[in-house]
Amino acid sequence: MFSSSILLQILACALYNNWWPMLSALMYVLVPMPCLFFGGGSTQFLITRDGGGWIDAAKFLTGASAVGSIAIPIILRHADLINTGAMFIEFTSFFIFAMTVLCFHRASLDDEW
Numbered sequence: 001m002f003s004s005s006i007l008l009q010i011l012a013c014a015l016y017n018n019w020w021p022m023l024s025a026l027m028y029v030l031v032p033m034p035c036l037f038f039g040g041g042s043t044q045f046l047i048t049r050d051g052g053g054w055i056d057a058a059k060f061l062t063g064a065s066a067v068g069s070i071a072i073p074i075i076l077r078h079a080d081l082i083n084t085g086a087m088f089i090e091f092t093s094f095f096i097f098a099m100t101v102l103c104f105h106r107a108s109l110d111d112e113w
Contacts, residue, residue: 001100005093012082012089020081021090027069028097034058034065069094 005028012021038058073090076082082090 001096005096008089008093012086016083016086018082018086020076021073021086024069024072024090027065027072031062031065034061
């Protein structure tokens with residue numbers, strides 16, 4: 001599913017001959033980084049209330065990256081740097097990416113995997 005999200009990113013750029021939408025692909029790289037660095041590769045820390053300074057920082061960075069993934073296409077569209085169609089393709093790409101992350105989170109919670 002992740003590869004189809006990246007494919008939609010490239011498609012949004014190629015269809016409209018504008019590579020500004022790839023800016024939001026940077027956020028797709030940044031979203032899992034707090035889990036890797038502060039959570040030990042697990043998404044378990046995102047649903048717990050306890051934590052410390054690093055866990056809270058990881059939650060904040062994950063949220064900021066997720067909001068940035070939606071905000072970047074909106075800002076680019078408002079600045080007339082991308083077309084409306086490219087913006088909607090970016091939203092579809094983000095939806096697929098979010099579903100991929102949720103499936104990974106669900107699979108990591110199951111002990112049978």
